[in-house]
Amino acid sequence: MKSKLIAIVSILVIFALLLTACGQKAADSGKDAPAESTLKEEPTKEEPAKEEPAKEEPKKVSLTATTNLVGEWSKVLEDMLKAYSAENPNVTIEFSAPGKEYENLLKVRMASSDMPDLFSTHGWSQIRYGDFVADLKDRPWASQIDPAFKPIIGDDTGKVYALAFDQDKSGPIYNVEVFQKYGVEVPETLDELMAACETIKTKSNGEVTPIACAAEGWEEAQFFDFFASSLFISPKDNSSAQLLDGSFDWNKWDVLAQTWLDMYKKGYINKNMLTAKYDDNLKAMALGTAAIGFYGPYFIDEMKAVNPDVKADMMPIPSIVAGDTPTFAGGERSTIAVWKDSTNLEEALKVIDFCAQPDNVAKMCTFTKLPPALLGVEADAGELAATYEKYKDIRTLPYFDRVYLPNGMWDVMCKNSQMIIGGQITARQFSENMEKEYLRLRSIQD
Amino acid sequence: MFQVIHSKIAKIADSPSALNILYIPALLMFAIFIFLPFFQGIVISFMEWDGYSANQIWVGINKYINVFTDSNFYTAVKNTFIYGVGSTLFQNVFGLMFALLLDRNTTGEKVVRTLVYLPAIISGLIMGYIWYFFFSYDGGAINDILALFGKEQIDWLASGSRSVWIITGVNTFQYLGISMIMYLAGLQNISRDYYEAADIDGASYLSKFSNITIPLLMPAITVSVVTNLIGGLKLFDVIAALTGGGPGYESASISTMIYQMYFVRQDAGYAAAQGNIMFIIIAVISIWALKFLRSKEVEI
Numbered sequence: 001m002k003s004k005l006i007a008i009v010s011i012l013v014i015f016a017l018l019l020t021a022c023g024q025k026a027a028d029s030g031k032d033a034p035a036e037s038t039l040k041e042e043p044t045k046e047e048p049a050k051e052e053p054a055k056e057e058p059k060k061v062s063l064t065a066t067t068n069l070v071g072e073w074s075k076v077l078e079d080m081l082k083a084y085s086a087e088n089p090n091v092t093i094e095f096s097a098p099g100k101e102y103e104n105l106l107k108v109r110m111a112s113s114d115m116p117d118l119f120s121t122h123g124w125s126q127i128r129y130g131d132f133v134a135d136l137k138d139r140p141w142a143s144q145i146d147p148a149f150k151p152i153i154g155d156d157t158g159k160v161y162a163l164a165f166d167q168d169k170s171g172p173i174y175n176v177e178v179f180q181k182y183g184v185e186v187p188e189t190l191d192e193l194m195a196a197c198e199t200i201k202t203k204s205n206g207e208v209t210p211i212a213c214a215a216e217g218w219e220e221a222q223f224f225d226f227f228a229s230s231l232f233i234s235p236k237d238n239s240s241a242q243l244l245d246g247s248f249d250w251n252k253w254d255v256l257a258q259t260w261l262d263m264y265k266k267g268y269i270n271k272n273m274l275t276a277k278y279d280d281n282l283k284a285m286a287l288g289t290a291a292i293g294f295y296g297p298y299f300i301d302e303m304k305a306v307n308p309d310v311k312a313d314m315m316p317i318p319s320i321v322a323g324d325t326p327t328f329a330g331g332e333r334s335t336i337a338v339w340k341d342s343t344n345l346e347e348a349l350k351v352i353d354f355c356a357q358p359d360n361v362a363k364m365c366t367f368t369k370l371p372p373a374l375l376g377v378e379a380d381a382g383e384l385a386a387t388y389e390k391y392k393d394i395r396t397l398p399y400f401d402r403v404y405l406p407n408g409m410w411d412v413m414c415k416n417s418q419m420i421i422g423g424q425i426t427a428r429q430f431s432e433n434m435e436k437e438y439l440r441l442r443s444i445q446d
Numbered sequence: 447m448f449q450v451i452h453s454k455i456a457k458i459a460d461s462p463s464a465l466n467i468l469y470i471p472a473l474l475m476f477a478i479f480i481f482l483p484f485f486q487g488i489v490i491s492f493m494e495w496d497g498y499s500a501n502q503i504w505v506g507i508n509k510y511i512n513v514f515t516d517s518n519f520y521t522a523v524k525n526t527f528i529y530g531v532g533s534t535l536f537q538n539v540f541g542l543m544f545a546l547l548l549d550r551n552t553t554g555e556k557v558v559r560t561l562v563y564l565p566a567i568i569s570g571l572i573m574g575y576i577w578y579f580f581f582s583y584d585g586g587a588i589n590d591i592l593a594l595f596g597k598e599q600i601d602w603l604a605s606g607s608r609s610v611w612i613i614t615g616v617n618t619f620q621y622l623g624i625s626m627i628m629y630l631a632g633l634q635n636i637s638r639d640y641y642e643a644a645d646i647d648g649a650s651y652l653s654k655f656s657n658i659t660i661p662l663l664m665p666a667i668t669v670s671v672v673t674n675l676i677g678g679l680k681l682f683d684v685i686a687a688l689t690g691g692g693p694g695y696e697s698a699s700i701s702t703m704i705y706q707m708y709f710v711r712q713d714a715g716y717a718a719a720q721g722n723i724m725f726i727i728i729a730v731i732s733i734w735a736l737k738f739l740r741s742k743e744v745e746i
Contacts, residue, residue: 104709110498131499215692272583274693275603280584408496408712415706419694422606441712444496444503 058090061347065095065118068102069334073298076367077336077355081118084354091347093118115339117348123168123332123399125153125161128407134340136160139349141356144374152331152398153373162337163352165361166370166379169388169396170296170329172226173303176311178208178291186315188326190227190259193292193318197268200291210268212281212290215421219278221401221413222294226317226329227256229400235321243404246442250435257420257427264421274418286310297369297384314387316394330396334364406441409434484725491718497708509719518695519720522703523727525610529617529699530679530731536618537674538667541625546659548626549633559630563623570620574687577616578603581688606696609689613697616684621677625670632666633659661744668739672732679728700724 065081067074074097081093098105102120109115110132121129136142137160145153145160149167154160179186179196182203187193197210213219232239232252242248263269270276270290282299284290286306293299300312316326336355338348354360358377365372365379371388372379381388401410416430425433491510494503513519544562548555565573580587581602589599603609636659644654660667682701685691691698691706698706700720708717 107498107709107712216690272601272604275583275601275689277582280582284584411706411710415692415694418692422604422693422696424694424696437711440494441496444494444499444501 058088061091061344063091063093063118063342063344063348063351064116065093065336065351066102066105066116067095067097067120067336068099068122069097069120070099073334073367076364077334080355080360080363081351083360084351087354088350091351093351113341115341117339117342117344118336118351119339121162121332121335121337123402124407125332125335125337126155127402129337130161132339132341133161134338134342134345134349136163136338136349136352139163139353139356141353141374144356144376146371146373146375149373153335162332162335163356164332164373165334165336165355165364166368167373167396168296168329168331168333168370168399170226170399171314171316171326172292173285173295173297173299173312173314174292175285175288175290175303176313178288182208184291187318188316189318190230190320194263194266194268197263197292198266201267206267207289209270209284209290210292211263211270212276212284212293213269213273214276214278214281215274215414215418216276216278218410218414219281219294220273220417220421221410223260224256224413224417225400226294227259227320228253228404229327229329229397230317230320230324231256233397233400233404234319234327234395235324240404246439248438250431250438253431253434254427257416257430260417261420261427274422282306285312300384301369314384316391326394328391328394328396329399331399331402333370334368406438406444408441409437412437487718487721490714491722493715493718495714496712497714497717498712505715509715510723512716513719513723518698519700519703521606521695522698522700525697526679526681526699526701526724526727528610529614529681529685530675532611532614533617533621533678533681534671534674536614537622537625537678538670540618541622541670542629542663544622544626545629545633549630559626562626565620566623568620570617570681570683571687573616573620574684577612577684578688581612603689603697604693606693609697613681613684613688616688617678617681620684621674625674628666628670629663632663636662661742664739664743668736668743671739672736675735676728676732679724679731700727 065077067077069077078095078097081095085091085093103122106115106119106129110129115132119129121133125133137154137158139160141163142160145164146167149164152167153162153164174186178184178200182200184196184199185192187196200208200210213223232243232248239248239252264273270281270284272280281290281293282302283306285293285299286303288310297314300314303310303312316328319326336352338345338352342348356374358374361372361374361377362379365377365381369381369384371381401413412434416425416433419425420427420430490502492504492506494505494508495501544558548559568576579585583589583599583601583604586602588602592599602612640658640662641654644658649657680701681699682705685697685699685702686705689697691702695703701724704717704720704724707713707720711717
């Protein structure tokens with residue numbers, strides 16, 4: 001018994017020593033990098049940097065980059081970063097694209113102030129990530145930002161929050177062949193949209209769903225994001241000031257909530273909206289068993305992946321108020337920012353500069369088929385080039401939730417849009433829930 | 447030299463208090479990963495905080511008041527009880543049934559035992575997605591079978607009350623194998639002498655089951671029921687995969703609601719308050735269940 005105990009104690013001691021040794025190794029390597037980068041930075045302030053490279057090998061730098069982009073889209077960015085590493089062999093960039101969990105992962109990292117050196121801001125560079133990003137206004141490409149897009153990526157003080165490759169321009173996507181088959185024109189107003197839905201539903205004997213939507217945590221809220229802009233922002237006499245200063249009358253939201261419910265009750269939205277998934281609707285739109293989806297231009301390529309022969313296009317968001325005109329929703333799409341407290345800030349900024357080169361920006365815009373956010377970049381928008389040309393005079397307003405709602409309201413829109421369809425709440429209660437969360441989130445973020 | 451060290455260690459090891467040193471690693475792990483986050487959670491529950499910014503505003507018991515006045519929370523509590531108690535009941539009834547069936551040396555017994563246990567080694571998230579393809583409205587296996595017989599398709603997961611029982615069923619299916627293994631081990635520890643004596647006295651199968659099997663199986667029942675109860679009350683992954691807690695909050699459990707509130711709604715204080723309440727609920731239920739079942743165990 002005694003020798004067993006001695007053996008156990010000895011094993012535990014050895015184990016503890018091994019763990020301590022491993023921990024010490026990691027701690028030592030962690031200590032070295034900041035000390036070295038600090039040492040390296042001081043000489044560059046006092047002497048011309050040109051002298052350093054001639055004397056010694058560039059120090060090894062390791063950067064982390066993470067993005068919300070997924071699939072082939074993320075590969076465009078990953079290839080860019082790999083190209084940078086190829087040109088700068090001393091720099092390794094650890095790249096990750098966590099997909100759906102990206103935002104949650106970043107929130108945890110923000111809470112512990114441990115951000116990746118490079119990360120995507122997906123529309124929230126100012127409101128959510130503003131306190132964490134480095135100011136890019138002095139970068140050589142900053143003067144090339146499209147002036148129309150600059151307010152999206154910068155503020156009144158001149159700070160530039162991120163490098164935006166492209167400018168998002170979104171509206172509902174529709175299956176062109178379905179529209180042609182049932183003799184439906186692209187609607188310019190909400191009333192025309194409802195009439196188009198009725199025509200498609202009636203003439204197809206219910207075989208074609210007018211609008212495909214899924215309660216997956218963003219699709220159902222997209223209706224509200226598009227049409228809140230049409231109702232509250234687009235008209236000449238609008239509520240933008242009230243939404244920004246917190247005095248908005250939330251009784252006005254009842255109309256939108258009721259319209260959404262009416263669309264579902266009239267059979268314009270797929271019956272299984274509460275349980276459908278994105279892929280179900282993608283298939284339905286691609287195969288022509290659904291006509292319209294509240295997505296964006298990226299959806300068209302995904303439809304073609306399911307059915308290469310499908311003809312799809314994007315329409316502007318129909319107006320609601322009499323006398324108003326359709327619009328597009330716009331903002332950040334593919335972006336990359338630098339963590340202001342990165343231990344390798346200079347190198348990370350150089351990576352951003354590399355990504356901002358016209359060829360690299362063009363690669364991203366050719367993939368997303370969106371207009372570049374930097375001037376002087378030629379990109380091929382493919383079949384959407386004709387769409388952008390057709391609608392070149394249509395106004396692009398920023399995404400409603402990103403400007404006029406505090407950060408965190410998206411889930412409120414999602415849950416309430418599900419609950420009203422499921423009969424758990426009324427349109428009035430939807431508005432009350434929106435107001436309650438709007439005020440709560442504003443109080444934290446002000 | 448080695449003899450000297452050996453005798454010194456032996457002397458220390460002889461002292462009973464020296465054994466307490468061996469608790470330290472476990473206590474440290476407990477402190478860092480359980481106690482510290484638990485107490486941080488209590489502090490956060492008194493704050494208005496979005497979970498990542500520097501702004502944390504003291505709001506006292508406001509979050510707890512919000513929780514107790516939120517009808518969606520009561521829906522989640524009701525669902526949590528169904529997932530916990532419902533899953534436990536079915537897992538243990540079916541688990542015991544399989545154990546009784548397999549507690550004989552029959553052909554294929556090992557194969558059946560493995561097949562019943564297999565779902566337990568699959569991740570809950572994957573299990574949820576597998577069953578989603580059965581219950582999906584468009585292209586789901588069950589609706590396809592209904593269509594074959596000319597019946598109308600049913601949106602199985604659109605109804606909150608129906609999806610709660612579907613989730614309970616999936617959770618039961620996944621973990622009844624664990625109960626089965628525990629009961630098999632328990633049954634094999636019951637001496638055959640008791641059954642032989644009962645046979646001599648002319649006892650029926652039901653009489654032997656209620657007077658011999660159940661009392662002597664109580665230790666296994668205690669462990670199985672308490673483990674299943676805690677797992678069922680904390681259920682998250684199957685719900686996330688099948689319904690996401692929807693429609694709305696109709697099939698949400700307290701766990702999924704905590705996730706929603708913290709990560710999606712960005713209301714860390716509210717999520718922490720729900721987490722603390724959930725801790726109390728699970729602690730009360732599991733301690734009561736443990737005490738009750740322990741009191742039923744028999745001494746031989």
